[in-house]
Amino acid sequence: MSITIQQIEAFITVAEHLNLSEAADRMFMSHSALSKTIKRFELSLGVQLFIRENRGMSITPEGNNLYALLREPYRSVASALDTVINSQRIKSSQINVGFPDSYYYIPYYNIIKESITKFCNIKPSIEINETIHSYDDLMMSLIGKGTDIIIGQTAFLERIKDVEVLELFSSTSYIVIAKDHPLAVFDSIAFHQLENLTLYVIKVADENEQRKNINTMCKNLNFSPKDVVIVPNTFSLLHAINAGKGVALFAKVDNLTTSMSLKYYPFPNEFGNAAKVKIGAVWFPHSVSEDMRCFLDILKVTAAESDYYEQKNTNGRSLMTDNSKLPD
Numbered sequence: 001m002s003i004t005i006q007q008i009e010a011f012i013t014v015a016e017h018l019n020l021s022e023a024a025d026r027m028f029m030s031h032s033a034l035s036k037t038i039k040r041f042e043l044s045l046g047v048q049l050f051i052r053e054n055r056g057m058s059i060t061p062e063g064n065n066l067y068a069l070l071r072e073p074y075r076s077v078a079s080a081l082d083t084v085i086n087s088q089r090i091k092s093s094q095i096n097v098g099f100p101d102s103y104y105y106i107p108y109y110n111i112i113k114e115s116i117t118k119f120c121n122i123k124p125s126i127e128i129n130e131t132i133h134s135y136d137d138l139m140m141s142l143i144g145k146g147t148d149i150i151i152g153q154t155a156f157l158e159r160i161k162d163v164e165v166l167e168l169f170s171s172t173s174y175i176v177i178a179k180d181h182p183l184a185v186f187d188s189i190a191f192h193q194l195e196n197l198t199l200y201v202i203k204v205a206d207e208n209e210q211r212k213n214i215n216t217m218c219k220n221l222n223f224s225p226k227d228v229v230i231v232p233n234t235f236s237l238l239h240a241i242n243a244g245k246g247v248a249l250f251a252k253v254d255n256l257t258t259s260m261s262l263k264y265y266p267f268p269n270e271f272g273n274a275a276k277v278k279i280g281a282v283w284f285p286h287s288v289s290e291d292m293r294c295f296l297d298i299l300k301v302t303a304a305e306s307d308y309y310e311q312k313n314t315n316g317r318s319l320m321t322d323n324s325k326l327p328d
Helices: 005-017 020-027 031-045 061-091 107-122 135-143 207-220 234-242 269-275 290-304
Strands: 050-053 056-059 094-100 127-133 149-153 164-172 174-178 198-202 227-231 247-250 262-266 276-283 310-312 318-320
Touching (some): 005 020, 056 061, 094 107, 094 290, 107 290, 127 135, 174 234, 198 234, 234 262, 269 276
Parallel strands (some): 094 149
Antiparallel strands (some): 174 262, 310 318
16 A cells, blocks of 8 residues: 555545645646645545535535545644644744746846845845746745745746745736737737737746636637737746747747847737736745845835836725836
């Protein structure tokens, strides 16, 4: 019998939700991966734990008994492991910061790089360790204690349970096409001109969920793409657009980091709010050391001084600082 901690965690999570989709979101796994994990657990035990039905699922008497037996021991083990990991991290002389791979390409991440430089000047004995992940792996790196802080689109990262979120700034999305694309002859582009073109997006969530959200977004923007192609990273997206395979709704990239010939069109005025994407830092509050708090304070101040910072006026409306310095 070969049983893993992941299988036990999967069993307990499914038992508490009795919904594979909800449990998969909680564990940041795909629906199919979680289903396979549960089946392997049942095969190892030789016991059926859940009954799959058209309208959902229910737990068997055997599953219910096992849940009662495992729930508290599992939580004790998980708590003990967290205590050991967190105590070592707080004593550590480094802070591990995770980013999506767009960190390499997009100028607004220079704010983070500037913050790291400031922090290292203040605390030269503390090392900032920067790692790059896909969005799925980025979230799992925080949950699995591989990173102390992760930075990216808050709409996805704040899904992690029990985290603190510091909104840093707003990035601006553009309609991105190749410079030799047929649409590139126009001075401006309306969304209806993207009708029946292939839309490229970077994977940030369960693929079925993401496709559903993308289709809703496109409907709100008044166009229907011919197809939605989900790619694993920023380079794959930029390469496909540069090759004329389709279009993207994405931030401007730093021309110094790529030789690609891309053209960027602002969203039409009536869709200006849809162009704004919140970027923030996310961490577990119980693992914050004094050094990490210092780094977060520097991040906050540096972001507030940037051209990408978004403030609120007394009426609660968003006010962007002067964007005239945004890179072309």
